[in-house]
Amino acid sequence: MWIKICANTNLDDAQAAAALGADAVGFVFAPSKRQVTAAQVAVITPHLPPSVERVGVFSGTDVEAIASAAEQAGLTAIQLHGGIDLALAHSLQSRLGPKIAIIPTTHWTVGENQQTTEAKVAQDLAALAADPANYRLLIDAKVGKTSGGLGVSYDWTHARPILQAHPTIRVIVAGGLQPDTVAQAIKVLRPYGVDVASGVEEVPGKKSYAKLEAFIKAARGAS
Ligand SMILES: O=C(O)c1ccccc1NCC(=O)[C@H](O)[C@H](O)COP(=O)(O)O
Numbered sequence: 191m192w193i194k195i196c197a198n199t200n201l202d203d204a205q206a207a208a209a210l211g212a213d214a215v216g217f218v219f220a221p222s223k224r225q226v227t228a229a230q231v232a233v234i235t236p237h238l239p240p241s242v243e244r245v246g247v248f249s250g251t252d253v254e255a256i257a258s259a260a261e262q263a264g265l266t267a268i269q270l271h272g273g274i275d276l277a278l279a280h281s282l283q284s285r286l287g288p289k290i291a292i293i294p295t296t297h298w299t300v301g302e303n304q305q306t307t308e309a310k311v312a313q314d315l316a317a318l319a320a321d322p323a324n325y326r327l328l329i330d331a332k333v334g335k336t337s338g339g340l341g342v343s344y345d346w347t348h349a350r351p352i353l354q355a356h357p358t359i360r361v362i363v364a365g366g367l368q369p370d371t372v373a374q375a376i377k378v379l380r381p382y383g384v385d386v387a388s389g390v391e392e393v394p395g396k397k398s399y400a401k402l403e404a405f406i407k408a409a410r411g412a413s
Pocket residue numbers: 196197216218220221222223224247271330331337338339340341342364365366367385386387388389
């Protein structure tokens with residue numbers, strides 16, 4: 191199970207996540223109460239183990255702006271938070287080369303017409319499956335027009351058959367995961383990976399090391 195601890199804002203938290211067994215740490219460049227700059231991340235990434243992926247989360251579509259930030263910050267992956275845009279993903283991959291992974295995101299909208307949401311997620315999975323790049327796909331929760339770090343989860347039992355229809359896609363499940371719910375999400379969805387931000391925090395921007403340890407232990411135990 192690939193485990194990403196997202197929305198880190200400082201070296202201590204990112205190092206703690208790595209030391210506790212995270213496969214990836216995330217930094218939010220998109221507008222957020224946990225937003226960081228490339229300059230801030232550039233002083234963190236050199237102190238992380240080389241095996242740990244450093245993922246930048248972006249909501250913009252300016253290839254040069256994203257690529258420059260990724261290079262300055264020492265990222266190894268770019269998570270595109272603005273919905274499926276394969277043209278943007280391919281442009282970034284061409285600009286940055288194969289050493290930087292691209293992770294598109296689709297959103298499961300909570301509290302609105304579920305048929306519409308399910309159809310949209312299924313359509314996005316089908317688009318990814320047809321794309322030769324074999325990107326990993328993150329599925330996150332959305333409420334209205336707001337998404338990212340919300341601490342809101344979606345109905346995993348409804349998501350399950352949609353994911354099962356595309357077994358070749360490496361799906362990363364995000365949205366409201368907690369130390370005491372991540373095992374159930376893994377059991378229901380059998381994803382490639384899990385991703386958490388608010389569920390392992392003391393307050394926005396500061397991780398709880400007890401929650402980090404419990405989350406990683408539960409995710410490893412379930413997989
Ligand atoms: O975490 C944020 O503050 C955030 C803000 C804007 C865009 C993306 C953001 N986070 C991206 C992530 O990958 C989070 O881990 C994901 O949204 C899950 O968050 P949570 O529900 O709090 O676990």
